[in-house]
Amino acid sequence: MYHLNEEELNFVRKEVERQDIHFRHLANDLIDHISCEIEEMISRGRKFQDAYKEVLGIIGTDGLQDLQKDTLYLTDKNYRIMKNSMKISGVAGMALLVFGILFKMQHYPGGDILLVIGFLLLGGLFFPASLMVMRKEYQQLDRPLIYITLMIGGLAIIFAVLLKVLHWPGANILFLLGYSMMDLLFLPLLLFSLLKNTSDSQLKTTYVIGAFSLFFCMAGGLFKMLHYPGAFILLIVGSLGLTAVFFPMYVYKMYKASDRLDPQFIFLCIGMLYFNMFNLLLAYN
Amino acid sequence: MKKLSYISGILSINLFLVGSLIKMAHWPGASILIILGLGFMALVFLPVATITAYKDEVDKTLLWVYVSGFICAFVDIIGAMFKIQHFEGANVLLLIGLPLPFVLFLPVFVYNHIKRDDQQMKGFLGVMFLLTYIVVFSALLAFKS
Numbered sequence: 001m002y003h004l005n006e007e008e009l010n011f012v013r014k015e016v017e018r019q020d021i022h023f024r025h026l027a028n029d030l031i032d033h034i035s036c037e038i039e040e041m042i043s044r045g046r047k048f049q050d051a052y053k054e055v056l057g058i059i060g061t062d063g064l065q066d067l068q069k070d071t072l073y074l075t076d077k078n079y080r081i082m083k084n085s086m087k088i089s090g091v092a093g094m095a096l097l098v099f100g101i102l103f104k105m106q107h108y109p110g111g112d113i114l115l116v117i118g119f120l121l122l123g124g125l126f127f128p129a130s131l132m133v134m135r136k137e138y139q140q141l142d143r144p145l146i147y148i149t150l151m152i153g154g155l156a157i158i159f160a161v162l163l164k165v166l167h168w169p170g171a172n173i174l175f176l177l178g179y180s181m182m183d184l185l186f187l188p189l190l191l192f193s194l195l196k197n198t199s200d201s202q203l204k205t206t207y208v209i210g211a212f213s214l215f216f217c218m219a220g221g222l223f224k225m226l227h228y229p230g231a232f233i234l235l236i237v238g239s240l241g242l243t244a245v246f247f248p249m250y251v252y253k254m255y256k257a258s259d260r261l262d263p264q265f266i267f268l269c270i271g272m273l274y275f276n277m278f279n280l281l282l283a284y285n
Numbered sequence: 286m287k288k289l290s291y292i293s294g295i296l297s298i299n300l301f302l303v304g305s306l307i308k309m310a311h312w313p314g315a316s317i318l319i320i321l322g323l324g325f326m327a328l329v330f331l332p333v334a335t336i337t338a339y340k341d342e343v344d345k346t347l348l349w350v351y352v353s354g355f356i357c358a359f360v361d362i363i364g365a366m367f368k369i370q371h372f373e374g375a376n377v378l379l380l381i382g383l384p385l386p387f388v389l390f391l392p393v394f395v396y397n398h399i400k401r402d403d404q405q406m407k408g409f410l411g412v413m414f415l416l417t418y419i420v421v422f423s424a425l426l427a428f429k430s
Contacts, residue, residue, distance in 0.1 A: 126413070
């Protein structure tokens, strides 16, 4: 049986690459498969170029592209469904909430229903799905417990806000559950995981400061909602630690080496501003 | 420009925070610090950082994401400043500003995300979490008082 030489193999490889097959395993399989077919035909007395054209004719001109699409779709189907439902539910839930708030402020009818559906979409679909996607994307935080505690804590807080807004009973218990879950389980787990994965001692200090500040902020938020004393001090210590100590240190460590301004930094700044504003309003109320 | 963005960003947030704390304690000088902090953020940090980041951006089709993000943040920050200082027009600014990120920035961002078929979820999740946080806490604070 005829064996393709190096030059002919390279030709096949280039042709497959030219078709923009970027899924590695598929590309290798395709090169292998096409080469075998060509060898088969050459053994039956064809020339290389004719044999290649014939094989391509069997697959079809766009055949390779379609194959790739199908492969990706099949291997990733569940993941994709989850991702798409996450995107749709997130955007839809957010839109419903915004209109619900506006309706309620203007005392139009239907505000409550919009709020309930919006919160259900955000809490019931978007939040769990996004955590699962996160788990796939951030491999360094691989302890499932981190995501489970974040999920329970986040859900409890989201629904506590809903109950509070609608003046239904049970909000305070949910707040207590959510905040203590986040504060006593999620934060320490996250901190340990981060500390384990970094060797830089300065970065470690930064993480510890950040975690403690966040701890104070969340404890302050909880105390405020439940009208315990000391909320004011906790919120102020937390905000100051987070903004005046952790944030500059973190930015300095993370972006010092980067030679371009990452839009992430602008996003972080605006996020910090909102976080502080809400914290202070909470403390002031 | 890069250094200016970093410094102005961190400085303005801290000015605002210290100003707000002083205001709560009813000490003098709070208003100046708050106006300085938020004004610095809206008029120096935001334009400088947005332009610098866009210049460094590899994918120039993202122009509208940057522009819409800038507009939303600008209106919101100025609105917050007017509200805290009880300037006239604060309520109009906030009435426009509060839904603005959700009716302007979010559609533009999601459209771009889908158009580019972005498989990287980091940015998307970050934006969605921040917006969720904003909307949930806005709801809480709006109905508390």
